[in-house]
Amino acid sequence: MNKLYLLLAAVVAVVVVVASSIFIVDEREKALVLQFGQIKAVKEEPGLGFKVPFIQDVVKYDSRILSIDTVPIEVTPSDDRRLVVDAFARYRIADVVVFRQAVGGDGLAGAANRLEGILNPQIREVLGSDGVTSNTILSADRSILATRIKERAQTRAAALGLEVVDVRLKQTNLPVQNLDATFARMRAEREREAADEIARGNEAAQRVRAQADRTVVELVSEANKNSEITRGEADAQRNRAYADAYGEDQEFFEFYRSLTAYERALKGSNSSMVITPDSEFFNYLNGPTSRASAAQ
Structure with missing residues (x-):
């Protein structure tokens, strides 16, 4: 047993x-x-x-690719326009022996803290270098800046047995204390652009209006010219008709002109004339006898 x-x-x-x-x-x-x-x-x-x-x-x-989000830090580009940058990186353990010797028993948590201590200074250095403005950071060229940050961080991360696979700028914002001033400047720029557009619109409207006025003047002048020509031609025809009538019957022409003169002179209800009864003006009113004697 x-x-x-x-x-x-x-x-x-x-x-x-x-x-x-x-x-x-x-x-x-x-x-x-x-x-x-x-x-x-x-x-x-x-x-x-x-x-x-x-x-x-x-x-x-x-051994997989790991990620780390850095704490947002404030950077000052070459145009002195401060920005708050939030980045993240992807990395992996490339040499496990060097990694163990570098971080000891802290493991991945200790490696993440030390890698963040490498990334943040490189972010400040690259984004604050000469020629890098806030517009560059906010544009599509930020990928080039991220590559430069990755290359610089990789050199230092190798001492930890890590390989930095990628670095990206996740968010880029203005500091809170600068937002009001920035919004005010953006509002002023938009108002200036609006004023410029209004001024250009008024100028274009003035040109159109002036062209329209010129066209109206030209059309009216042309119409007046044509009307004067037509009126002149009508007057010429009328005078020619009068001349023909006078040549054919002088007595009738004088009679017609006398009636026309009576109509114009005696027009209206309060017309006054001071004239002698035997005036030649009333030849046709006095009858044929008086007219004939006046003619003699």
């Missing part, structure tokens, strides 16, 4: 020892075998690994 217990205890001990000496690494991980804090083996390929039980430990790290 005691032998059976001893056999079972031995089997359990063997199972425990074997289980303690085996570890599994999947495709998303990298593993280090540590003995009293010293690196004894590196396991980067997925599969089974072995260690000395109870003496060696296994530390696993994520």
Whole structure:
């Protein structure tokens, strides 16, 4: 009976020892075998690994691409227009041995803090360099600036065993204390542009109005000219008709002119004339006898 217990205890001990000496690494991980804090083996390929039980430990790290959001920082471009920049980076553990030696037992949390300490100074340095204005940061050229930040950060991150895969400027805003002044300046610029547009519109309207007035004057002048020509031609025809009538019957022509003169002179209800009764003006009113005697 005691032998059976001893056999079972031995089997359990063997199972425990074997289980303690085996570890599994999947495709998303990298593993280090540590003995009293010293690196004894590196396991980067997925599969089974072995260690000395109870003496060696296994530390696993994520081998995938990781991300970090930096704390928003204030930068001052070359045009002295301060901006608040919020960036993020993607990185991965490139050398797990260097990574362990650099961060120790702090793991990924410690690596993220140290990487942020690398990124923020590079963001300030690149965005505050000569030739970089706030308009450049806010334009499509910001991708070029992000690449420069990544390249500079990569050099320093290599000392941590990290590879910086990408850096992006997520948000770029104005400081709160500058918003009112910026909005006021933008409003003034828009009002100035509106005033310029109104002035150009008024100028164009004035040109159209002047052209229309000129066209009206030309049309009226042309119409007046044509009417004067027509009136002159009508007067000429009338005078020619009078002349023809006078040539054919002088007595009738004088009679017609006298009637026309009577009509014009005696027109209206309050016309007054001071004239002698035997005046030649009334020749045709006095009858043929008086007219004939006046003619003699």
